Amino acid sequence: MNPIDLINKAKYILIATHENPDTDTLCCAIAIGSMLETQNTKYKIFNKATKINNKYKIFDNYNKITNVLPNFYDLTIFVDCASLSRVGVKLNMKTNIINIDHHESNDNFGLVNIVNSNAVSCGLVVYKFFIDNNININKNMAGALYLSIYDDSKAFSKYSCDDNIYDVINSLTKLGAKPNELSLNFLQNNKLSKYRLYAKILNSLKLHNEGKIASIHIKQKWLNQTQADIGCCDDIPYEILKINIVFVVLFIKELTNGDTKVSIRAKAGIDITTIGKFFGGGGHKSSVSIKFKDSSIKSIKKLVLNKFEELHIVYKQI
Ligand SMILES: [Mn+2]
Structure with missing residues (x-):
């Protein structure tokens, strides 16, 4: 099953992120949401939390993040979730499911599973998904992917960082991610x-x-x-x-x-x-x-x- 066909035929897409969200899950969802926005597909980013850190406001589609499930959705895209239960609530399981992740323990719960346990961040898996499918990466998407990779790799310090990560970061900065702006607005903006x-x-x-x-x-x-x-x-x-x-x-x-x-x-x-x-x-x-x-x-x-x-x-x- 081709994930792009599933996305194109869906009327309303729910992007599901994991409980106690980290930057990887939220930024992957923001990047995929941006892609859906450019093709005018209706979507929401679901997270169980009642409050999402307003640092994420630097992204255009921050207001798509909600803890209220829409009445109708016919495709669910999970990001950075090793299993269905990681979302923390029961979702409508009658929809088609695309599972995008990088956890070793991922149990391939989707109709389509795009899982690479060698990737240090789910952002790298999303980036490859965009490239493999000739999806245009705009500034919003590039910034979100940059942060997801930066954060999950602990600033490129994890052992599982390979040299590919620097090629991806280089390409994301060329596509509009601005490390200095992101660092000021996001990394140096703690309460x-x-x-x-x-x-x-x-x-x-x-x-x-x-x-x-x-x-x-x-x-x-x-x-x-x-x-x-x-x-x-x-x-x-x-x-x-x-x-x-x-x-x-x-x-x-x-x-x-x-x-x-x-x-x-x-x-x-x-x-x-x-x-x-x-x-x-x-x-x-x-x-x-x-x-x-x-x-x-x-x-x-x-x-x-x-x-x-x-x-x-x-x-x-x-
Ligand atoms: Mn992750």
Whole structure:
């Protein structure tokens, strides 16, 4: 099945992004939305969140992002979602589905699956989709793809960045992405509340296994105290990984519904996929996320640390 045919014959398209959105999922959706706009196709970008960071206002079609599902849509394009459930709500599954992603754990849930687990960002997969199908990339699309690649590659610092990424970035800047403008409007535009929360998270830092594993956490009450959003410090595990003795970081978050999420990040060369799989989570080789139906940070931390010990992940791989 050709994805372009599916897009052309659709009357209303829903672009679905994942829960607790990051820049990759939102910017991929913005880029695809821009493409639909140029061909006058009706669409909305769905995200479960009630509030989307207004940094994304720099994109023309920011107002297409909504947490209200349209009454009718006949095609759903998922971006940066390893599974249907990543969206966080039940969507109309009677539509055709195009699944565009880069997660190793993607279960190919679409009618069409455009999945490349070697890509450091879903933005790279979307870029290739545009190029392969001779889709014109305008300034809005180029800027969005630039940011999605910049953010998911952690500023081109991840081990999985290959030299192709620089060719793509070069081409995106030629197509109108302006790194300096984007950096001023997007990267240097954080709220003060982020740093209030950052300080609390840094204070929670504990080292385990002679410092090879570090853990940090967020408590719900800190979000109230600082008025910060839960996702605004998602870059902090990468900061902790910069500590020379640390190889793995556990970032434990109390969620509003009483569940707990553990995001695990590892230095290049350490494969933590087995930990993710064991606890029913998903992700990539060096980054997995797991949800627990339990709100005790202490007991969950112990559970995960014991599993690391049992599987000898850190010791065997260093
Ligand atoms: Mn991604």
